[in-house]
Amino acid sequence: MEFKGVSHTFRTKGKRVEAVRDVSFRLDEGEVFGFVGPNGAGKSTTIKIMLDIINDYQGQVTLYGSDAHRAEARRGMAYVPEAPALYDQFTPLEILRMGLSMYGIDRSDSEAWCMQWLERFSIAEYAKRRIRHLSKGNVQRTALAHAMAVQPRLLVLDEPLSGLDPVGRKDVVDILNDYKQQGGAIFFTSHVLHDVERIADRFGFINKGQLLTVRSPRELAAERADHFVVRYQAGQPLGQSCVALRPGEYESEMAQHELPNAIAYLNNTGGHLLAIQPAISLESVFFRILAEAT
Known part of the structure; x- marks a missing residue:
């Protein structure tokens, strides 16, 4: 994935707001890129551009060599927003099986496969409970399990640790580390800087729409x-x-x-x-x- 000179401006209450300005970075296969910045810095806007939810931007975005405006460019991508809006009348097991169907994944062991992912996220005991009856943390785990069950090539996560307790954050970080070790690429935003530090290969620091720097853990360690x-x-x-x-x-x-x-x-x-x-x-x-x- 690559952003080249991407800018996006919108108007609110008669004012012109530059959400992102001349943003450029690259994410390679098997790499974890942590996107860090204060509220309103442009993190979620960057993700919306990546997903073509916002498409009236300047610059170029490519996903695995294809223009991000093309729907096929996002095949093999899974996305989990900060506040997942799951159908609350469904169960976690139904959410995951629906995900497989939407991605065109036909498995003879689909229920066992989905249960395996619910188990990995420690919510197998709630597999047949309605989403409306789950806590915020367990809804977040369901959304993450849904994304992992389709075995994406690229995982895009907006504040994936939001709403999770310390044990839940550790579980998710461990699962993401496993995914990374298997060659999966991850782009994610987070306010939990310690957890970003644990799994990211590089960090992008954005503020007021401007990408200020991109650094690796080795470069951080070399400073002072x-x-x-x-x-x-x-x-x-x-x-x-x-x-x-x-x-x-x-x-x-x-x-x-x-x-x-x-x-x-x-x-x-x-x-x-x-x-x-x-x-x-x-x-x-x-x-x-x-x-x-x-």
Whole structure:
């Protein structure tokens, strides 16, 4: 999949709004691309362009070599929106079997196949319960199982972890990792930056419709690799780059060569070292890029 110089403008309340501006990126087979940005940044608009829901844009979008305006370009693609609108009178099992039918997939073991996916998403016990009676998290799991059951070539997910508890998020991240290992491509947006960091091969940072940068985990790791965040208890903070978390507990960023002296100081003054973590993370890069863009 490739976006080349894609822009889209719409009008609301008499104002001209540039939803995305000159966006260009590429997603290769077997790659996971995390699309990160604040609310209103252009993430969902980008997905709608990809799906040809929005088709009055400038620039070019191709899916596996075909123009995205052509319906056949989206064969082998599955999409899960942030708030799936499933037929609430159906059951999860019926939703998945309907999905196979819509994709033209004829399996003699269709029920067993669908139950296998419901089991993987830990909702097999609700297989024959009406969607209207399920929690938001279980509806989200049903939509994700529906997408995976058709064995897509490209999986497009808009906030796939929304509404899931921590156990559910871990289950979904593990399933997506398995899909990636089997060669599937994933384009997804998420506000849960830690989970994005766990599975994405590259990250695109978008703000106010502009794609600010695209980076890989290796590139993130190379930034300030010799700096660490130290959390500790002490009578007074260490150094200038310090945040008071609560009375007597602090967090300071330090260069690697400063760590031995800081630890020795804590030991000699009755302080306590609580944690040492790398200073760089997807979250820290995200906020720094946003600050630089304003």
